[in-house]
Amino acid sequence: AQSVTQPDIHITVSEGASLELRCNYSYGATPYLFWYVQSPGQGLQLLLKYFSGDTLVQGIKGFEAEFKRSQSSFNLRKPSVHWSDAAEYFCAVGPLNSGYSTLTFGKGTMLLVSP
Amino acid sequence: NAGVTQTPKFRILKIGQSMTLQCTQDMNHNYMYWYRQDPGMGLKLIYYSVGAGITDKGEVPNGYNVSRSTTEDFPLRLELAAPSQTSVYFCASSYGGIEDNEQFFGPGTRLTVL
Numbered sequence: 135a136q137s138v139t140q141p142d143i144h145i146t147v148s149e150g151a152s153l154e155l156r157c158n159y160s161y162g163a164t165p166y167l168f169w170y171v172q173s174p175g176q177g178l179q180l181l182l183k184y185f186s187g188d189t190l191v192q193g194i195k196g197f198e199a200e201f202k203r204s205q206s207s208f209n210l211r212k213p214s215v216h217w218s219d220a221a222e223y224f225c226a227v228g229p230l231n232s233g234y235s236t237l238t239f240g241k242g243t244m245l246l247v248s249p
Numbered sequence: 250n251a252g253v254t255q256t257p258k259f260r261i262l263k264i265g266q267s268m269t270l271q272c273t274q275d276m277n278h279n280y281m282y283w284y285r286q287d288p289g290m291g292l293k294l295i296y297y298s299v300g301a302g303i304t305d306k307g308e309v310p311n312g313y314n315v316s317r318s319t320t321e322d323f324p325l326r327l328e329l330a331a332p333s334q335t336s337v338y339f340c341a342s343s344y345g346g347i348e349d350n351e352q353f354f355g356p357g358t359r360l361t362v363l
Contacts, residue, residue, distance in 0.1 A: 143289070166350060177253070177339055177354030178292075224291060228350060236282070236307065237352065241291040 136161045138227050138240035146246040147215050155210040155243050157225030167208040168226040168237065169199055178224065184208065195219070220247045251275055253355035255340050261361045262330040270325040270358050272340030279345035281323040282307075282352065283315065285336040292339065298323055299345070330362045 137160045147153050159165055166185050170178040182193025189201040199210045208225060222244050228237040256271045274281065279300050284292040294307030298317040312334060314326040323342075327334060337359050341352040 138291075168350075175356075177356050178341075178352075179354070180351050183351065236294060236297055237350070238294075239284075239292040241289060 136165075136227055136238050138225050138238055140223075140225055140240035140243045142243045143241070144244045144246065146248055148248050149217050150214050153210075153212045153215045153219070153245070155223050155225075155245070157208045157210065157240060158206050159208065159225070159227045160206065161227055165227045166229065167199075167201060168228070169193065169197070169208075169210050170224045170226060170239075171195075172222045172224065172242075174221070181210070181223075215245075215247055217247045217249070220245055253340055253342055253353050255338075255355035255358050257358060258356070259359050261363060262327075263363060264330060264332065266330050267326070267328050268330065268360075270327075270338055270340075270360075272323045272325065272355060273321050274323075274340075274342040274353070275321065276342060276344075276353065277320060278342035278353070279320070280343045280352075281317065282341045282343075283313070283323070283325045284339045284341065285309065286339060286357075287336050295325065295338075327360075332362050334360065335362045336360060 139158045168183045169181040172178045181197050182191050184191045184201045191199050197212050222242045224242045225240040226237040253274045282297045283295040286292050293309045296315040298304045304315050337357050339357050340355045343352045
């Protein structure tokens with residue numbers, strides 16, 4: 135069965151510092167990978183996605199992620215964090231069933247930004 | 250274009266009561282989903298639908314029912330509420346297909362069962 139692991143429950147980063155959020159997946163075929171962000175009290179918003187091609191993917195709000203097949207990882211990065219980036223971040227992999235657009239989500243990483 | 254809307258935003262139920270969580274999307278998406286989110290557990294898929302009249306179980310369907318009579322609406326029914334169903338519920342939709350799988354989420358319904 136497919137699964138997604140986000141090893142860090144919480145991460146605290148100083149404003150202006152770089153950020154890397156880890157995501158490892160287990161999947162029997164070529165995965166489709168996603169990062170979503172959830173601000174407090176809000177639904178989830180897509181940051182970026184990887185389907186194929188260039189393994190370095192650019193997303194919104196200055197985020198990027200790199201797919202590394204050999205490490206089964208899809209880590210999210212940002213070179214300089216802003217206070218408004220404080221939120222919970224979810225990595226997801228799909229599809230759950232062939233042909234159907236269902237996703238398996240990780241448990242999330244809460245990002246705290248210190249002044 | 251409102252996207253995905255959910256009602257109500259908050260609800261408190263007594264054990265054994267029933268209720269329907271409403272979800273509507275105006276993007277003409279084929280696929281719709283219901284998730285529950287519990288602290289520290291991420292999102293778990295309850296049910297999903299790939300089009301009007303077609304629904305299927307997700308990872309945690311017990312205690313819930315769904316229907317999809319129109320493309321726009323995908324209500325989630327709780328028949329006999331239990332404390333274990335206290336959670337935040339998110340509805341989402343996507344156009345469909347594997348490569349066009351960006352899911353758009355509603356703002357959520359926070360449900361407490363006492």
